[in-house]
Amino acid sequence: MIDHPEKQQALRFFRQLVRVRTFEERVSELFVQGGTAGSMLHLSIGEEAGAVGVMGAMREGDGFTTHHRGHGIFLARGADPKRMMAEIAGKSSGYCRGKGGSMHIADMGLGHLGANAIVGGGISHVVGAGLTYQMKHNGNAAIAFFGDGAMQQGILYESMNLSALWKLPVMFVCINNEYGMGTRLDRASATLEFERRAETFGLRAAEVDGTDVFEVYNRSRNMLEDVRKGQPAFLKVNSYRFHGHARMDKSPYRDQDEEREGRKKDAIAFLRQHIVEEGWYQESECDELVEEVKQEMDEALKYAQQSSNPSPEEIYDDVFDPETDNPVSVDFRIRQALHYSQG
Amino acid sequence: MAETTYREALRLALTESMRSDPSIIILGEEVGKYGGAYGVTKGMLEEFGDARIRDTPISEEVIVGAAVGAAMTGLRPVAELMYIDFVTLAMDQLVNQAAKIRYMFGGQIGVPMVLRSQGGTGRSGAAQHSQSLEAWMMHTPGLHLAMPSTVTDAYHLLKHSLTLNDPVVFLEHKGLYTLKGTLEPDKALPWGKAEVRRQGGDCTLVSYSRMIHLCMDAAETLSKEGISVEVIDLRTLHPLDMQTVSESVSRTGRAMVVTEDCLTAGVSAELSARIMEEAFDFLEEPVVRLSGEDIPIPVSPQLEQGSVPGVERIMSTVKMLLRR
Structure with a gap:
């Protein structure tokens, strides 16, 4: 019997959603053990459907940038969780050889033009990528992912305007999780109809329910068809940040009732229910899938823990093209000034 | 050409x-x-x-x-x-x-x-x-x-x-x-190489961009007074060719940095420190920094001129450095 295509897709999405959440849970464990590099770790639990739905609609060759809460987006793109986890741990086997970490992970092979730790910092890069794609007529699209915090940054509007003016194959995706660090959106933004802002600049715009991965996917796919023809678009994916801003943030600025209600906006729970109700999987089969993913992410965690640290002299690598330039160490300067010989 | x-x-x-x-x-x-x-x-x-x-x-x-x-x-x-x-x-x-x-x-x-x-x-x-x-x-x-x-x-x-x-x-x-x-089409120096614009033995002026021309004018006039000034054009500030600078200072023993940017924490501060580090043994005097004043640039042409080094200031500062 041939499986219903919707079933296939549902199971694929379910696995991806579970992978994102499980990855975040493992990386959170790594943090608590002191195994992540850096004091900051931003989890995307509660925002999985935005990552998986939009990525499902993207094609090979498309470029994208993400924000500081972008693990799930990169994972949904096909990233290797081992190399991701290693990068977040600051290890040399990571995507950026331990130079970037959670907030600067990138992979040119998968079109990941970089996660960015400046709110809105990566948005304008997709304008440039879109320009490249337009000039090369390669049919690719460039997608910027960012949070609701970036909706109040000026660069977003410079980017929207130029994309529409130049008819670039660019899509802006706002994963709205209701909070910019500890400030709820309604305390940061005078208006909340973000689609209207985008429409003002000549973009196609829509708002979707971030608990429904199919809705995210279908709307993205539909938009991207026009994006590739030079009609830039804006998509707002409404979700809720289940946890604090960073791993150690206990969210004292929001009340427990709100959190309890917010965490009911769970794309994974909804899709699982749907899959079971349709009879595509039994509960036990769902559990098996979850178990498989846990094993995958356990292995990624172990891989990161067992990977080696970069060697100290690598700090001078990759500031410039090694063919043209390399920084000189402070120690060298001191020894040169004092005529100290090596040793 | x-x-x-x-x-x-x-x-x-x-x-x-x-x-x-x-x-x-x-x-x-x-x-x-x-x-x-x-x-x-x-x-x-x-x-x-x-x-x-x-x-x-x-x-x-x-x-x-x-x-x-x-x-x-x-x-x-x-x-x-x-x-x-x-x-x-x-x-x-x-x-x-x-x-x-x-x-x-x-x-x-x-x-x-x-x-x-x-x-x-x-x-x-x-x-x-x-x-x-x-x-x-x-x-x-x-x-x-x-x-x-x-x-x-x-x-x-x-x-x-x-x-x-x-x-x-x-x-x-x-x-x-x-x-x-x-335009000399064949005169492509390597990237990051400074150029000695004028040779001289009494002191080294280190500069770049428009200030080079003021330094050259000052050097020309000073030469008529028997003062021999070497002028180095850095061309690029990164990479920075300290080798050419140090070599010059090792001969002249005196260095003056001339920049249009303002003095405090400016390019001249870095250049001065580098000369001190790399040519300390040859310096007869402290490195002198002639830079823009620590002020916003005013609009009046007279005030504007006073805000950055001019040829006269370069000459008088060279003479101070040479105790003339």
Whole structure:
């Protein structure tokens, strides 16, 4: 019997959603053990459907940038969780050889033009990528992912305007999780109809329910068809940040009732229910899938823990093209000034 | 070769580079139809068309940010900021993005873009159109920084900038666009090499961009008084050719740094420290720094002139240094 295509897709999405959440849970464990590099770790639990739905609609060759809460987006793109986890741990086997970490992970092979730790910092890069794609007529699209915090940054509007003016194959995706660090959106933004802002600049715009991965996917796919023809678009994916801003943030600025209600906006729970109700999987089969993913992410965690640290002299690598330039160490300067010989 | 101007030499460098490298595009305010606020890109729209010569809105941050994204995906953009003073609006893209992407991403990719702009005094542009902000760029690891003083350097440094795989901040001087000179097409020095513009034995003047011409004028006049001044044109501030400087100071024993940017924590501070570190044994006197005053640039031409070094000040300071 041939499986219903919707079933296939549902199971694929379910696995991806579970992978994102499980990855975040493992990386959170790594943090608590002191195994992540850096004091900051931003989890995307509660925002999985935005990552998986939009990525499902993207094609090979498309470029994208993400924000500081972008693990799930990169994972949904096909990233290797081992190399991701290693990068977040600051290890040399990571995507950026331990130079970037959670907030600067990138992979040119998968079109990941970089996660960015400046709110809105990566948005304008997709304008440039879109320009490249337009000039090369390669049919690719460039997608910027960012949070609701970036909706109040000026660069977003410079980017929207130029994309529409130049008819670039660019899509802006706002994963709205209701909070910019500890400030709820309604305390940061005078208006909340973000689609209207985008429409003002000549973009196609829509708002979707971030608990429904199919809705995210279908709307993205539909938009991207026009994006590739030079009609830039804006998509707002409404979700809720289940946890604090960073791993150690206990969210004292929001009340427990709100959190309890917010965490009911769970794309994974909804899709699982749907899959079971349709009879595509039994509960036990769902559990098996979850178990498989846990094993995958356990292995990624172990891989990161067992990977080696970069060697100290690598700090001078990759500031410039090694063919043209390399920084000189402070120690060298001191020894040169004092005529100290090596040793 | 016939005489040409600094402006024409820049245009020639851009034009030749664009003819041989189809990935080069130019984007910025008024670069196309208007021909550039200072006329550098005049006529290029007609040759290359509006896909490659792109007029932008007045949105400095996305001009630089789009250049970063384009550079990461296969183009080689030349982003023009009309005045370097406007780089404040694009500092995130220049400093946090362009300069750091190669490093943050573990060497996966460089950002081969050129940020062209111009700075300096001389046209009564006042406080927001006359600054010399090169110290900010020099203080940012990951950026090349070129500041040509001559027609020949304008041409070669810009052509070379368009072959590098990392971001180059290319700073012209608004007072040099009409400078005439003979363009020497074969005189391409290596990237990062300083040039001794005038040889002398009594002291070394270290400078770059427009101040080179003032130093040369001062040196010429001083030579008639029997004072022999060596003038070194750094050409690029990153890379910084301290070898040429140290070699000179080892002969003259006296060094004076002349810059148009303001004194405190400016380029002259770095140069002075480097000379002290690398040529301490040869110094007869402390390194002297003649730089712009620590003030915003005023509009009155008389006040503006007083805010940056002039030929007379250079001469009198050299004499102080030489105890004459």
